[in-house]
Amino acid sequence: MNRKHTIAILVNDQPGVLQRVSGLFGRRGFNIESITVGPSEEPGLSRMVIVTTGDDHTLEQIQKQLYKLIDVIKVIDVGSNPMVARELGLIKVSAEPSARPEILGIVETFRAAVVDISPTSLIVQVVGDSEKIEAMIELLKPYGIRELARTGVTALTRGVK
Amino acid sequence: MSAQSATLKSKEELIEKWSKPEVITGSEMLLRSLLLEGVECVFGYPGGAVLYIYDAMYGFDDFKHLLTRHEQGAIHAADGYARSTGKVGVCIATSGPGATNLVTGIATAYMDSVPLVVITGNVATSLIGTDAFQEADIVGITMPITKHSYLVRKVEDLPRIIHEAFHIANTGRKGPVLIDIPKDVSAAKGLFKPVTSVQLRGYNPTVQPNRMQVDKMLRAIEQAERPLLLVGGGAIYSGAHEELYEFVTKTQIPVTTTLLGLGAFPSGHELHIGFPGMHGTWTANTAIQNSDLLINIGARFDDRVTGRLDGFAPNAKIVHIDIDPAEIGKNVPTDIPIVGDVKAVLKVANESAKRADKADAWRAQVQQWKAAKPFKYIDSDKELKPQWVISMIHETTGGDAIVTTDVGQHQMWAAQFYPFNKPRSWVTSGGLGTMGFGFPSAIGAQMGNPDRTVVSINGDGGMQMCAQELAVCAINNIPVKVAILNNQVLGMVRQWQELIYDNRYSHIDLAGSPDFVKLAEAYGVKAFRATNKEEARRAWTEALNHPGPAVVEFVVRKEENVYPMVTQGSTIDQMIMGDAE
Numbered sequence: 197m198n199r200k201h202t203i204a205i206l207v208n209d210q211p212g213v214l215q216r217v218s219g220l221f222g223r224r225g226f227n228i229e230s231i232t233v234g235p236s237e238e239p240g241l242s243r244m245v246i247v248t249t250g251d252d253h254t255l256e257q258i259q260k261q262l263y264k265l266i267d268v269i270k271v272i273d274v275g276s277n278p279m280v281a282r283e284l285g286l287i288k289v290s291a292e293p294s295a296r297p298e299i300l301g302i303v304e305t306f307r308a309a310v311v312d313i314s315p316t317s318l319i320v321q322v323v324g325d326s327e328k329i330e331a332m333i334e335l336l337k338p339y340g341i342r343e344l345a346r347t348g349v350t351a352l353t354r355g356v357k
Numbered sequence: 358m359s360a361q362s363a364t365l366k367s368k369e370e371l372i373e374k375w376s377k378p379e380v381i382t383g384s385e386m387l388l389r390s391l392l393l394e395g396v397e398c399v400f401g402y403p404g405g406a407v408l409y410i411y412d413a414m415y416g417f418d419d420f421k422h423l424l425t426r427h428e429q430g431a432i433h434a435a436d437g438y439a440r441s442t443g444k445v446g447v448c449i450a451t452s453g454p455g456a457t458n459l460v461t462g463i464a465t466a467y468m469d470s471v472p473l474v475v476i477t478g479n480v481a482t483s484l485i486g487t488d489a490f491q492e493a494d495i496v497g498i499t500m501p502i503t504k505h506s507y508l509v510r511k512v513e514d515l516p517r518i519i520h521e522a523f524h525i526a527n528t529g530r531k532g533p534v535l536i537d538i539p540k541d542v543s544a545a546k547g548l549f550k551p552v553t554s555v556q557l558r559g560y561n562p563t564v565q566p567n568r569m570q571v572d573k574m575l576r577a578i579e580q581a582e583r584p585l586l587l588v589g590g591g592a593i594y595s596g597a598h599e600e601l602y603e604f605v606t607k608t609q610i611p612v613t614t615t616l617l618g619l620g621a622f623p624s625g626h627e628l629h630i631g632f633p634g635m636h637g638t639w640t641a642n643t644a645i646q647n648s649d650l651l652i653n654i655g656a657r658f659d660d661r662v663t664g665r666l667d668g669f670a671p672n673a674k675i676v677h678i679d680i681d682p683a684e685i686g687k688n689v690p691t692d693i694p695i696v697g698d699v700k701a702v703l704k705v706a707n708e709s710a711k712r713a714d715k716a717d718a719w720r721a722q723v724q725q726w727k728a729a730k731p732f733k734y735i736d737s738d739k740e741l742k743p744q745w746v747i748s749m750i751h752e753t754t755g756g757d758a759i760v761t762t763d764v765g766q767h768q769m770w771a772a773q774f775y776p777f778n779k780p781r782s783w784v785t786s787g788g789l790g791t792m793g794f795g796f797p798s799a800i801g802a803q804m805g806n807p808d809r810t811v812v813s814i815n816g817d818g819g820m821q822m823c824a825q826e827l828a829v830c831a832i833n834n835i836p837v838k839v840a841i842l843n844n845q846v847l848g849m850v851r852q853w854q855e856l857i858y859d860n861r862y863s864h865i866d867l868a869g870s871p872d873f874v875k876l877a878e879a880y881g882v883k884a885f886r887a888t889n890k891e892e893a894r895r896a897w898t899e900a901l902n903h904p905g906p907a908v909v910e911f912v913v914r915k916e917e918n919v920y921p922m923v924t925q926g927s928t929i930d931q932m933i934m935g936d937a938e
Contacts, residue, residue, distance in 0.1 A: 208559065211508070216500060223501050253686070260683035266505045266525060269559045 197251040200229070202275035202351050203258065205244040206236055208267040216265050217244060226250065226258050230283075230348030241269060245350045274351045281351035284321065285329040286311070290340035291318040302335050317342060325349075371419065376551045383512040383543040384413035387476070388420075390519035393551055396420050396447050398438065398804050400431035404451025405491055406478030409543040423804065423833065426825035428455050430797040432462025432475065433823065437798030439471050440784045441759050442805035443596065445527050449476045453491030456537075457498065461791055464502040466533040468788025469617060470594060472526040473533040474519075475503075481541040482510060496537050504532030509539065512547040520552040529562030530681040531594055562680060566697035571705050573693045574652065574676045579711065581650035581674075583719040584610045587633065587662075590617030590787070591655020591679060591699045593780045598622065600703035601654070607710040611723045613641035615656045616772055617787045624776030628720075630727050634662040635923045636769040639730035642921075642929040644723055645670050652676040655699040658688040659788065668928035678702050732773045733937035734917075741893060743767060743842045743913040747774035749890075750812060750840060753897055758810040758838075759784065759802045763795030763819030766848035769919040771814045793822030799837045800829055810838065810901065817843040817867050827880035830906035838900050839908040841873050844915045852918045856933070877908035884908040 207213045214233060221228050229247040236243035248258065255273065262271045274281070291299050296318070303310055303320055306328065312319035322332045326349060333341065375389045387410060391399065398421045403411040414422055425431040428450040435446030446466075450459050456477040466473045480489040496506045505525050507518045515538070522534040578584055592601050592614075598621050605612055611628045614621050622629055631638030633645055642664075645651060651673040656662065658677075663669040666688060676693040677685045685694040695702055734744040747770050750758075760775055761784040762768040768785055777783050784802055786794040799813035820841050830837055847865040854862050877884035883903050885896035893911055900907035920935030 212496065212500075215497065219500050257683065257687060264504075264530075264681070264683055266557060266560045 198249050199251070200275070201248050201250065201255050201273065202279065202281055202349060203246050203248065204272040204274045204351060205246065205262060205268055206241050206270040207244060208269065209235070209240055209242045210267050213242070213267045214244070216267060217246075217262065220261055220265065221246070221248070221258070224257070224261060226254060232348045232350045234350070245274070245348075247349050272353070274353055278354040279351050280354060281325055281349050282323055283326050283329055283349045284323050284347045285332065286345045287320045287322065287333060287336055287341055288317055288343040289320060289336045290316060290342060292316060295339055299336070299339060302332070306332050308332060378548060378550045380546055381549050382409065382413065382546050383509075383515050383538065384409040386512070386515045386547070386549045387519065387538070387543070388413055388417065389549060390516050390551070391447060392419055394445070394519070394523045396445070398423060399447040399449055400425055400434040400438075400801065401449030402428050402431055402451070402455060404455045404478065406452035406455075406480060406540045407449060407543070409540065410449065410476075410478065410538070421804070423800070423829060425797070426828050427823065428458035429462055429793060430800075430823050430826040430829070432459045432473070433465070433791075433794050433797035434801035434804070434826075435473055436462060436466050436471050436794070437761055437784050437801030438805040439466075439473060439801070440469075440798070441781050441802035443594075443781060444805070445472045445474055445523055446801065447474050447476070450478070451491065452477060452479045452495070453493045455491075456493055456495035460499060460502070461789075461793075463499050463533050463535065465786050465789045465791040465794060467502045467504070469786065470531045470590065471533065472531040474522050474526055475533055475535045477535065477537045478543065479508070479537045479539045482539045483541070485539065496535065499535050502533070503535045504530075506535040506537070508537045509542050512542050512545040515542070515547075516549060516552045521555055521557060524555045525557070525560065529560070562698075563682070563696045564680070564698040564701050566678075566695050566702045566705055568705060570693060570695045571702065574695065575706060575709060575711070577650050577674055577676065577693060578608055578610070578713050580715065581713055582715045583648045584608070584650040584652065584713050584716055585644050585648040585673075586610050586612045586652050586654055587615065587645065587656050588612055588618045588621050588654045589615045589656025592618055592621040595655065595680070595698045595700040596780075597655075597700035597703055598780045600700050600707060603707050604703050604710055607707060607712065609712050609720065610652070610716070611644060611720065613637075613644065615659070615662055615787075616785065618656060619772060619783045620777035620780045623778040625778055627724070630723060631732075632772060634659075634929065635664070636773070636919050636921065637929075638732065639921055639932060639934070640723065640726040642923070642932060643726060645673075646928065646930040648673045650674050650676070652678070654678045654703070655680075657684045660688075662929075663688065664923050664927055664929035733935070734920075735937050737914070738890065741887065741889060741911055741913045743770050743844070743911070743917055744774050745890065746840065746842060746893060746911045746913065747771050747814070749894055749897065750814070751775045753894070753901060754810055754812060758782070758812045759806055761785065761795050761799040761802055761811070761813045763815045764790045764792045765816050765819065766844075766852065766917070766919050767814055767816045767842045770842075792819040795819055796837075796839060797823045797826045799839070800826060800835055803835050803837050811836075813837055813839045815839065815841050816848060817841055817845060817870055817873070818847045820873070821870060824876060827877055827882050827906070827908070831881035834905050836904060837906050839906070840897070841908065841910045842913050843873065843910050844913050844917065845870070846915050848917075849919070851915075852922075855918070856922070857924065873908060873910040882906045882908055884910070886910045886912065888912045
């Protein structure tokens with residue numbers, strides 16, 4: 197019954213608003229798998245995208261409880277409609293010159309990019325849904341992942357709406 | 358007549374005076390804004406970070422400021438004021454410890470949806486975040502227990518923020534709003550222009566119900582054979598007692614009112630069957646469990662009402678009327694949700710509500726239960742029984758007092774043996790269950806209702822949590838009548854330890870507490886002690902007749918338990934009835 201849900205929340209760009217939202221998730225026992233925040237299409241409003249897991253009852257409660265926050269303008273269950281969900285990953289992988297051709301092959305297949313090169317490592321930038329980033333990580337693991345940074349998912353519903 | 362119009366005029370003149378745009382300090386803006394919100398009385402305690410605010414109050418008497426002896430006393434007083442009047446309660450405290458002393462009171466108000474505007478000082482904006490003297494992040498600390506909160510960064514924002522705070526506190530599902538004012542903001546000058554409108558995109562409570570949903574409820578009533586109304590505090594907060602009375606008169610459905618709903622419907626009415634839940638009436642609990650249509654009107658299916666959830670009202674179709682959509686379906690799956698203000702919903706319903714015609718047998722059944730299973734206790738002429746004391750208080754006040762309570766056994770006995778017929782007469786901490794609430798909340802209730810008798814019923818435990826406020830009663834001659842049911846023990850904990858923890862009485866003995874008569878007298882409050890019925894009646898009557906505050910200590914039986922009792926994990930029809938049954 198537990199499913200992954202992607203929720204977008206339009207909030208007033210006010211100090212403390214992230215704390216209000218994340219605090220609500222924490223104290224009501226809602227799980228946050230990832231959270232991203234940034235400016236939205238409207239000045240003064242930020243868009244948060246939260247990926248959470250729970251059953252339908254939990255999702256309903258999350259939405260209703262979020263609406264009780266004065267700084268929350270709109271809650272959208274993005275995942276209930278066709279959506280574009282993207283995450284960016286930066287993967288610093290060990291890359292001795294001998295291993296580089298193989299790694300670059302993987303990067304090309306994934307339409308990822310190398311954004312930094314040092315004598316012994318590369319930083320690979322990969323954009324896509326979470327599964328794609330996980331697949332990329334799996335493939336790069338054998339070479340030795342030194343550092344990993346992921347942004348968490350941000351998302352919009354498709355089409356005009 | 359002429360005197361009246363003179364005062365009216367002066368009020369208008371005052372409003373004109375307060376509204377005049379002027380360059381003034383943040384502190385003066387605060388006072389003027391409070392006045393324009395209609396504030397008559399604030400409860401507070403000064404300190405470093407609110408010195409500018411208190412300086413502005415020097416010699417100021419446009420509203421009354423009541424200096425309590427602890428910030429917790431101030432906020433509970435503001436709470437009692439708000440619950441008993443329906444107006445917003447206001448309290449002020451300084452930064453750091455002043456602010457953190459308010460936390461319990463804020464949580465108390467939040468759990469019971471009480472409108473408060475809580476004003477705290479903070480260190481100057483340049484010091485925020487530096488662990489300055491008496492700095493505490495009170496906005497952060499109270500985020501989970503406020504409806505909303507503000508940290509004021511610019512003096513120009515103050516009038517808007519205060520107006521918004523009052524609006525948010527007292528509309529929709531009511532609740533406490535905190536305004537944290539750094540010291541430099543209360544000192545700074547700016548142009549004051551009164552704010553009279555609110556623009557909050559993210560805040561639009563649904564007041565009017567969806568008519569189709571109301572019609573569904575009315576059709577369900579026509580079909581129901583065993584309908585029941587479960588009425589909560591929301592009915593009182595929305596001022597819906599008249600609409601509720603009309604609804605019941607039209608539908609002839611039996612009514613149970615929750616602990617916070619007591620007074621929403623006259624207790625003496627034939628169709629009223631008392632309160633449900635852990636210590637509620639056998640009839641209310643049995644009726645809930647046997648109902649086929651349960652209409653929740655402004656209650657929130659609290660665990661103390663529902664008992665074990667998966668066995669709650671097993672045969673009932675559930676209708677839930679609430680202004681807070683998040684309450685609907687939160688605990689109990691709902692068949693007919695109705696989002697809206699209780700008063701507005703019942704108004705719409707009353708346009709076409711009809712008698713529940715299929716429920717005649719049920720009405721008779723409920724009446725029979727009610728007659729057979731009232732609250733019972735074994736009275737005694739040798740020792741004072743707390744239930745008898747409450748009944749005596751009820752009788753001597755004509756059932757017309759405002760009663761505030763603390764939390765524990767005495768609270769349940771007060772709910773059981775002091776039936777209410779009017780709304781806003783019963784002030785009790787239901788959700789948070791805050792000890793120390795009973796006495797200071799009575800001070801606030803009395804400030805808001807100078808012409809009514811205010812009785813505060815306490816145990817010997819809770820009384821000692823805010824006893825210092827006796828000074829406030831004495832100095833300001835606030836004529837609260839305080840009853841202390843002294844059983845020399847933390848009674849409700851004792852009861853649980855007896856019934857559930859095999860008589861292992863762990864740390865509940867309050868023997869050696871101060872002599873309450875001497876304690877009250879030390880504060881300059883008239884006090885009496887009673888150990889038998891005759892003394893009790895005499896002392897209490899004398900206390901009621903005394904023009905000022907008075908304390909009566911009733912020495913009651915230690916081993917007395919509150920019955921019926923539903924133990925945790927049981928369904929509400931599994932009640933321990935006690936020896937009297």
